[in-house]
Amino acid sequence: MSETLTKAAARNIFYGGTAFFFVVFVALTAHSVSTANDIAKANPVTASVAAGKHVWEKNACIDCHTLMGEGAYYAPELGNVWVRFGGREDASGAREALKAWMKGQPSGIEGRRQMPQFNLTETQLNDLVDFLKWTSEVDTQNWPPKVSG
Ligand code: HEC
Structure with a gap:
């Protein structure tokens, strides 16, 4: 195995990391919106x-x-x-x-x-x-x- 990071590996880390954190971001946004809606319903x-x-x-x-x-x-x-x-x-x-x-x-x-x-x-x-x-x-x-x- 090569000791240095190849271009392909760096690209995969970049795309993989971006995709992973995009999914996390969407999930947290959905969670915030649903929590905010619950709060607004409980205390209009x-x-x-x-x-x-x-x-x-x-x-x-x-x-x-x-x-x-x-x-x-x-x-x-x-x-x-x-x-x-x-x-x-x-x-x-x-x-x-x-x-x-x-x-x-x-x-x-x-x-x-x-x-x-x-x-x-x-x-x-x-x-x-x-x-x-x-x-x-x-x-x-x-x-x-x-x-x-
Ligand atoms: C210039 C400063 C100042 C501004 C502006 C001010 N207050 Fe006060 N307020 C005080 C002070 C000082 C006290 C505590 C007085 C005391 O304990 O005798 C107080 C106390 C109170 C209390 C009683 C709090 C307690 O825990 O007993 C209420 C309610 C209150 N203010 C509402 C308001 C509202 C509503 C506004 C805006 C419309 C306002 N105040 C603007 C200085 C201010």
Whole structure:
């Protein structure tokens, strides 16, 4: 057997490797698409969730907060705020508490970091809460590890 790699062997490795990884790529793509479809079915994006995301983006909440660990570290993580406000036990109570929080800012309490008043309408507040509820239902595999971010 020759010690050097022949042209034919190099070509076979190239074509074989390309074909193999192409098949792997197609299989992983199909897997991602089917997983994404399952997730979308389990936790559908309604019109109000989409509108709430718009409220979130327009008011740049991410400038101070994190969502699923991404964002600024000035204020608490909000991907799980629905759960921390008791949404799993009492959905309407958590909705009212979150809306009251939004309406009650800034708190003016000495020594606490302050959050601005956004003057959101009732519809915007409800959409925002729907978005935060939706976010809390995404399976992030317990990310971020510390609940308050
Ligand atoms: C300028 C920074 C800033 C921006 C922008 C901001 N927040 Fe906050 N937010 C804070 C701070 C600081 C706190 C914690 C205040 C405290 O504990 O007294 C907070 C707390 C909260 C809480 C309660 C969290 C908890 O764990 O108790 C919610 C809900 C919230 N913010 C929602 C929002 C939403 C929604 C937006 C966008 C519309 C937003 N915030 C934009 C600074 C900000």
